Amino acid sequence: MTTTLRHSPSRLSSLPWDRVIPWVVPAGLILLWQILAQVGVINSRILPAPTDVVQAAIRLTLSGELFKHVTISTWRAVVGFLIGGSIGLFFGVLNGVSRPAELLADSSIQMIRNIPHLAMIPLVILWFGIGDEARIFLVALGVLFPIYVNTFYGIRAIDPGLIEMGRVYGLGRRQLFSQVILPGALPSILVGLRYALGNMWLTLIVAETIAASSGIGYMAMNAREFMQTDVVVVAILLYALLGKLADSAVRWLEKVTIAWHPSQKLK
């Protein structure tokens, strides 16, 4: 590869190779999948050809079904995320800045954190029934702890020298928080946000496949009953896409808010 580049730099360097190369393997795999499906090596009941999956996606889009399910799933995800995220952020900040609050609340939060939240599903159904409340509750629970833990440790890991610097300049508690503690903890909070978003989709997928009458997870489970493997694959791809979108959003957020951090490349 390097030798080719060296021999004809004018033509090859005009292409952004760094952007192209990561796509070579996935594109090749899809091509292989298509060929194997068309010659009949893979049964379409097991795995439909990529073209069939695309057709199913187009069909679902045109009927408006896809849009309906994606909207309802996104709504559940966002509401659950906002509730769980704010609770996690609140306690993370509170316990991060106050020792008494930490003593009072941290060990309890750590205990609850160690319960796999999906193990709560039977109990959650008993509490909330099988409505949206149950799903939102589960998402909130899945989002809360990554945000809490990373906010808490982000605050605790701030260089005490910087906080003392704030004192030297006579900053009050509020200014100290907004000018030193919050910016200092932000990189860690964003790491928590990333984990939280991963947890958010994961929780929602499980919650929607168990008991729901709408949403992407429901669409997949419903398709399974009618042996529509292509629709199941569409649903799985949708989750991948939404997860990737959420991750890109955080990356973008990192780029604009913590460009100063060693994790970020400088221009």
Place this chain on the structure above:
Amino acid sequence: MLHIKNVHKQFDNGFLALEGINLSIRPGEIVSLVGTSGCGKSTLLRIVAGLDFPTLGEVSIDGEPITGPHPKVGLIFQEARLMPWLRVAENIQFGLSHLSRLDRQERTEAVLRKVHLSNFAEALPRQLSGGMAQRVAIARALVTQPDILLLDEPFSALDAFTRTQLQDHLLEIWEGDYPTLLLVTHDVEEALVLSDRIIVLRPHPGRIHRELRIDLPRPRRRSSLEFQRLKEQLIGELDLSPAVPDLVKLGGVGSGG
């Protein structure tokens, strides 16, 4: 005028860090506190800075007792302590929020010129070398136009070459408007190059052991016979235990304070 009157400091664990410290420093004077580890020199500086409080006694500036960080006192620590998320200029303006935007900008430009970093106003701390970061810290301390600059082992984290450069640079700045400099160091040469007076502290408990007046004209040549003689005398005053003889040869004495 900076007065330290009968200052005692006993920590919560019972450790007596300082006992009966009396010291007066006149405006524009450069005074170094030197001593081996545990002699309380850094604790004394923190008390003067208003970051720590004496168990007994009092520190006052122009007759006004110190009860917390004083606006007329600038601080420089061993680490630059720059906010990593703020650019150089923003770091320097950190304590200037009470001034108008134009005032802030003018002052920032002036101090950046003083430390020869005018081209780095928009740089992030992570883009600076250790010596540059420490110069930004000096600029940040100078921008409030302090009467007194307190320096806690300001150059000890830097390589020998950068250290010498910054010592000369500090003197250059001092010759501009003669702030009082109170410096904690464990570097005997640094104390001799900079100070009008060197206060030697000895530990257990921290007490002033001796005061040396350095009358050599500035700039001082480190290689001169007189300088070497004073260095030997100062090392003699430090009461080094036999456990650290190697460090004497290197010119440094012990670590930390």
